[in-house]
Amino acid sequence: MSIYVDSAKEGYSLLVSGGLDVWSIIATSLRVSLSAVGIALFVGIPAGYWLGTRRSFGRRAGLVLANAGMGLPPVVVGLVVAMTLSRRGPLGSLGLLYSRPAMVAAQVVIAFPLIAAVSAAAVSSVPRELRLQARSLGASALQEAWLTLRECRMGLVAAVAAGFGSIISEVGAVMMVGGNLRGETRVMTTAIVQYSRMGRYGAALALGAVLLGMIVIANIALTGMQTSAERWERG
16 A cells, blocks of 8 residues: 555655646646647537538538547547658658647547537537527527527537547557657656656656546536526526
């Protein structure tokens, strides 16, 4: 049991003192993951709306791809993005491999199908009659979309939670495209792997505790939004 006690003490000391750049690592994780989830939401929610409201062959194919993408292995995403950004890849001239933009790109690819699929399920749960009524009252396409998204906002909160949770704790893809460079692309998950290999369990445990805390806090906030929305509907 001493390994846990000693590691916890060391981890607490590192968090308080900021040793081993733990706060820099935490800040980098937040910058990358929040940027990625923001982009994925910006693209994924409109895609989910289209998949949830259209009735066509393209919609069915899109739903299949989105649902399949929910189980997309992160290491495969990392491999494809790394090949694309490598010197011999089609975007190699941009010189983005082993950089934060490359990590954001990989995380967007991971989060997008999750957000699109969950958003599509939420949108499709809204009665079609509501949209037809809005059209009959002269609502524009944008107003109809806004009304629909408001009706399924609790499902969209779940999409945000799914997207953020899938990337903040991901390690394979960001390590492959980011390189785990100190002060540049080292995030909590890659640092935990490295410190564990080095036997620095205190540092790894400290970052692991912060990572778990972020996930819990994010889900508490999102659950609070869902509860508030339910109270508003009942009121």
